[in-house]
Amino acid sequence: MNLLGKKVKNRYMSRNPKFDYLPDQDRYFSYREQPSYKFNIIGCGNIGREHMKVTMMEERATIYGVYDQNPSSIEEAERLFSTLSDHSLVKYDSLQAACHDPEADGLIICTPNYTHIDVIREAVKSGKHILLEKPMATTLRDAYEIMQLAKDYESVFQIGLQYRYKAIYAESIHETLERKAIGDVKTISMTEHRIPFLDKVNQWNKFSKYSGGTLVEKCCHYFDLMNLFAQSKPVQVYASGNMAVNFTDFTYNNEQADIIDNAFVTVIYENDVRANFNLCMFSPTFYEELVICGDKGRLKASENEDFLSAKRPRNHLEILCGEEKPSRLMTPAYPDHIETSGHGGATYYEHVYFIDNIENKQTTTATVEDGLWSVLVGLAAEQSIKLGKAVMIEEILKESQVTI
Template sequence: MAGAIVKYGIIGVGMMGREHLVNLYHLRTQGVAVVAIADPHLPSQQLALDLAHSFTWPLKVFSGHQELLDSGLCDVLVVSTPNMTHHRILMDIINHSKPHHVLVEKPLCTTISHCKEVVNAARKRPDILVQVGLEYRYMPPVAKLIEIVKGGNLGHVKMVAIREHRFPFLVKVNNWNRFNINSGGTLVEKCCHFFDLMRLFVGANPVRVMASGAIDVNHKDEVYDGKVPDIIDNAYVIVEFDNGSRGMLDLCMFAEGSKNEQEISVVGDIGKGEAFVPESVVQFGTREAGRDGVQTLKAEDHRIKWVASLLNISSIN
């Protein structure tokens, strides 16, 4: 209804949940408001309340998602809880009598069977929208490269190469992201972004995967409840698609000495395009024009007015 406020609830108010709170505050003039949060972790609750207080937003606080759902306060929910909790929370949201649109942080779930269960349940609820937060699609340099590829400027895509060289995983509540059983593993937790982009660029589905990874540097001296973290910190992955295209991921999480965290290359039969993050530069050219014909541009999206800085939000999730 015109003029009505869309009421949001955030389930999980660690680092990412509080970033959503900040971003939604900046959208307040568009008719949105966060009215409730749910999180069993008291320090995270307090940090979210402090943020909301600075916005003069009153929040109803719940210790669990079911209580928030049953309150009937919200129209839309953002799920930014640890990965291993997504399945149960999403199923409860989808099966609830009151319809709630939902944005869930990636990954959808940590297992294939749980992903299928959520997708099948969501298809039975045409009254709600379930979206996975794969924000790399919308970063200006990546969005520009997608536009170039989809515009046919490179021809038929044959190869996609993505290099992510970055810092280790941040510290999270109870160190849940240090273990595969909780996160789904590094290639699920972090790299689902890149497999999503590969599929988007080539316009096809994967049929074969080859990979090699290891725990070589990070977290080897950490122990939690007597257990040493088992998440890999580097890998090479090759994905073959049903249209003959191939994708490759080069991941290293002990490579802070890099100008760009992500370098994305897409090569078609008539041209090549590249995106660099966070430098926010895109380059593209054709085989016919050669090296001298390569265009370089700074990728910007003036619709993006605010960027929540992780430097201004606690790294405890």
């Protein structure tokens, strides 16, 4: 009997060490797919290691090598990889070597925000498939340059705006944009309440000049979703926010931290859709919420992680349609091993679609232009806070001499 005549793929089973005693010819339900692609990770901090873990879990690719200027990050990446594979990692001593090794098919770029432009300038010379973490850049000029570099790039160039693939947002996109469950979108409201920024090597995320500012670094995910649900381009942004609690007395290398920890952002779109975003980064929980009101109903989705022993569903989605058609209450979720692999499973599916893109399958991944617009809204919001007034997108584009 040929057990491999039909391959049954269950990645939870294939990665389960309980079945490691089985020879390959006896794996059927626990069949482990042989990777077709090799990726190098550039930047091995928390998110780089998350990409490593989900690459190995997804199985169609493997991590071939790593590059990071911080030796401790390399050591931690090696430690993690040893639990995921019997192979050893190639450790590169330069960005050039990591980008141009012919053994690697793709590059996963997870370096600090302000380094993205320089890394991309080198990476595109390789012609390899590229997955660039968000935000794509910290300035509009740099984001525009990256968009131009990607414009005629023959390989895949994907931006890491993976929140589109969280269970609650994937279902919200389907219900709102495909099923038209709530009719035409009129207003969008998003919330993120969470703990402060985590520690980073050289603490770069505590300084706007390195991160792009909180509303670029952290919130570009949400601005991407707002832009997507609006199905239009933003024309005006007004924001208020300040540094109320976090890092008010934090200095590093004699430099005072300057990132805001709370904000309210209002965005008006060309098609007259209104959107707002509510941020608090000194909350004792991780909570996200999306509320979309259309002319035929209301959608609300939320994700919660509050660290309490009294458990409740992590995800919630409701569609209320009054008397016109049935309303629904749902709990969108992925298998637990996927949701706990990082960002509610979004990073895992980002990799699924990265490889699908490589294999010329149709996906809904964020384009490089989508990445630019998510950064642009964040930059406009940061500028609005500084100026204390609404900012027109057209004026920002003109100031930066950028035409989109």
